[in-house]
Amino acid sequence: MTDTSLTPWRVETQTKASAISAIVAALIILLAFAAPLFASRSVMQDLFFILTMLVLAQNWNLLAGYAGLVSVGQQAFVGFGAYAMFALVILAGLDPLIAILLAGIASALLAIPTAFFLFRLQGAYFAIGSWVIAEVVRLALAQWKMLGGGTGTSLPREATRDMPALKFVGELFGVKSSGAGDILTYWLALLLAIATIGLVYRLLRSKQGLGLAAVRDNQEAARSVGVDARRMKTLVYLAAAFGTGLCGALIYVQKARISPDAAFSVVDWTAYVIFIVVIGGIGTIEGPIVGVIVFYLLQNLLADYGSWYLLILGLIGIVIMLFAPRGLWGLFAERTGIQLFPVRRRLTGGPLMSSKNGGPHG
Amino acid sequence: MAWLDTIIQGILLGGLYALFAAGLSLVFGIMRLVNLAHGDLIVLAAFLILVLVSALGLNPFLAALVAMPVMFAVGWALQFFLLNQTLGTDILPPLLVTFGLSIVIQNGLLEGFTADSRRIPVGGMDSASVALGPINVGVMPLLTLASAVAVIVGLNQLFYRTSLGRAFRATSDDPVTAGLMGIQPKRIFATATGIAMVVVTIAALYLGTRANFDPTIGPARLIYAFEAVIIGGLGSLWGTLAGGIVIGIAQTFGAAINPEWQILAGHLAFLVVLLVRPRGLFPRAVD
Numbered sequence: 001m002t003d004t005s006l007t008p009w010r011v012e013t014q015t016k017a018s019a020i021s022a023i024v025a026a027l028i029i030l031l032a033f034a035a036p037l038f039a040s041r042s043v044m045q046d047l048f049f050i051l052t053m054l055v056l057a058q059n060w061n062l063l064a065g066y067a068g069l070v071s072v073g074q075q076a077f078v079g080f081g082a083y084a085m086f087a088l089v090i091l092a093g094l095d096p097l098i099a100i101l102l103a104g105i106a107s108a109l110l111a112i113p114t115a116f117f118l119f120r121l122q123g124a125y126f127a128i129g130s131w132v133i134a135e136v137v138r139l140a141l142a143q144w145k146m147l148g149g150g151t152g153t154s155l156p157r158e159a160t161r162d163m164p165a166l167k168f169v170g171e172l173f174g175v176k177s178s179g180a181g182d183i184l185t186y187w188l189a190l191l192l193a194i195a196t197i198g199l200v201y202r203l204l205r206s207k208q209g210l211g212l213a214a215v216r217d218n219q220e221a222a223r224s225v226g227v228d229a230r231r232m233k234t235l236v237y238l239a240a241a242f243g244t245g246l247c248g249a250l251i252y253v254q255k256a257r258i259s260p261d262a263a264f265s266v267v268d269w270t271a272y273v274i275f276i277v278v279i280g281g282i283g284t285i286e287g288p289i290v291g292v293i294v295f296y297l298l299q300n301l302l303a304d305y306g307s308w309y310l311l312i313l314g315l316i317g318i319v320i321m322l323f324a325p326r327g328l329w330g331l332f333a334e335r336t337g338i339q340l341f342p343v344r345r346r347l348t349g350g351p352l353m354s355s356k357n358g359g360p361h362g
Numbered sequence: 363m364a365w366l367d368t369i370i371q372g373i374l375l376g377g378l379y380a381l382f383a384a385g386l387s388l389v390f391g392i393m394r395l396v397n398l399a400h401g402d403l404i405v406l407a408a409f410l411i412l413v414l415v416s417a418l419g420l421n422p423f424l425a426a427l428v429a430m431p432v433m434f435a436v437g438w439a440l441q442f443f444l445l446n447q448t449l450g451t452d453i454l455p456p457l458l459v460t461f462g463l464s465i466v467i468q469n470g471l472l473e474g475f476t477a478d479s480r481r482i483p484v485g486g487m488d489s490a491s492v493a494l495g496p497i498n499v500g501v502m503p504l505l506t507l508a509s510a511v512a513v514i515v516g517l518n519q520l521f522y523r524t525s526l527g528r529a530f531r532a533t534s535d536d537p538v539t540a541g542l543m544g545i546q547p548k549r550i551f552a553t554a555t556g557i558a559m560v561v562v563t564i565a566a567l568y569l570g571t572r573a574n575f576d577p578t579i580g581p582a583r584l585i586y587a588f589e590a591v592i593i594g595g596l597g598s599l600w601g602t603l604a605g606g607i608v609i610g611i612a613q614t615f616g617a618a619i620n621p622e623w624q625i626l627a628g629h630l631a632f633l634v635v636l637l638v639r640p641r642g643l644f645p646r647a648v649d
Contacts, residue, residue: 072457117633124456125588127396128396128584132588132589136626136629150622308469311465311466311473314469318459321454
């Protein structure tokens with residue numbers, strides 16, 4: 001008999017690839033923060049677009065990929081966050097930076113009553129129900145005459161120009177307020193993207209994340225071992241509303257012009273986001289990152305073809321869903337076993353060391 | 363009398379929404395599939411009728427009759443070759459594939475027909491009206507409601523009086539056992555979607571003749587159809603008609619107060635029903 005007590009069991013999620021990727025990620029983040037030093041304004045604006053789409057995609061992925069809540073109405077929170085920010089800046093005269101944060105909280109508050117309605121609908125009906133909610137919010141805000149009603153309105157230039165943070169950035173880089181605005185919004189988008197990925201990763205590695213995966217894989221079995229499925233789903237729904245609303249507000253600080261049709265666009269804020277997640281790989285943190293890069297490249301490649309672009313994106317989405325439902329990252333991870341953000345718990349340190357790698361979810 | 367007129371107009375509008383919803387209800391009832399491209403397929407059928415009318419000079423009703431077998435074939439092929447591959451316990455594939463399909467149809471139509479508003483010409487019929495007591499009622503809205511009732515009677519007859527209907531119900535209850543009895547569930551599903559597309563063609567005829575349409579209005583039709591199905595209660599076609607009428611009346615009353623509130627009032631009626639009767643007004647199926 002061998003004495004196994006000398007080599008204690010440990011449960012861990014870290015892999016060799018994830019340790020390397022953590023170092024690489026830290027370098028990329030440093031480089032990204034320094035980007036305003038060497039990148040042009042148009043590059044900064046492209047990066048802003050990529051980062052905000054990534055945040056929306058991570059939020060949708062959390063809902064659909066991990067909590068099984070397929071929403072086609074997340075534009076409700078993008079638009080509501082944006083409108084809340086506009087209202088706080090124009091009507092209450094707040095600093096846009098504070099308004100962004102409050103807009104995120106407002107979106108989470110909006111999610112409480114909408115969850116009450118939506119959680120009465122199951123599966124596919126949840127999807128269309130979320131769309132109805134988005135339409136209701138859009139039509140209701142289009143009635144708000146002080147914010148321009150159906151035609152929309154613009155952020156007053158003074159509100160953004162006089163921001164203390166903007167002056168600081170402007171002096172730091174010695175640029176005018178419009179250039180400083182691009183740098184500031186880019187940094188905020190970068191911070192938001194890092195925070196979103198960090199929080200999602202943390203959630204998935206926690207006890208709650210394990211419960212969430214259990215609910216997704218088999219709701220009845222998860223409930224039988226004491227996971228409160230409804231509570232988990234509600235929490236994820238509220239968290240995604242917060243993140244999506246925050247991101248919506250940030251996007252519209254940069255756009256500085258809002259209208260109900262643009263802020264609640266199902267194509268811009270939900271169709272693109274769904275395609276990003278599906279193409280990259282649903283149910284993984286890496287998926288939306290890969291997806292948003294592919295999406296950006298496709299957009300530049302097909303920019304001149306108008307509606308052909310969306311048509312092709314739709315076809316790619318269908319093909320991936322049918323033949324590679326785990327997306328591009330899923331294909332890669334299956335072949336290589338590499339996971340940059342491993343959430344699978346592995347038992348190590350004991351006598352029966354198992355190193356067999358399974359799917360990306362484990 | 364204004365309020366009575368509003369109610370009558372609402373009921374007639376409800377007929378149109380019931381037609382939108384009947385196909386959705388049929389497909390969901392048999393294979394638990396929610397087709398997010400349903401509204402876009404209605405718009406596609408409307409464009410097909412428009413092409414037949416303008417290219418061949420057909421009467422719109424005759425054109426719809428010609429379009430029906432075409433749309434049946436489209437629905438059959440769509441289900442057999444594409445949507446059947448997505449059926450299973452996971453709800454993600456059917457939702458995301460039909461969502462992708464919706465985007466593909468919309469943008470395909472935009473590419474082929476531009477974003478201009480179109481209308482299927484029906485001679486003088488769209489302005490003709492008949493007097494029902496003190497109220498004047500348009501001929502087209504009346505025909506729409508009559509068609510909705512006829513479609514629902516027809517579908518119920520199909521379900522409960524024919525062997526195909528028996529196969530539908532059997533497959534809906536238990537596809538594996540139905541398979542043992544010599545039914546091929548995949549073909550039954552394809553036939554069901556084909557029939558749903560015939561209903562969609564009828565809906566498209568009235569969509570296209572009563573008002574202007576363009577390639578982007580599909581999703582809103584899907585939402586009305588969905589609301590009618592949920593208000594009526596899953597699995598009941600007469601309930602779907604009632605659901606359509608509830609939305610129709612809510613919309614005409616909303617519009618009577620303020621034209622901008624028309625659509626919002628319909629959605630709010632749906633949310634109220636969801637609040638007080640989450641399983642709909644006439645629930646039948648438990649799922």
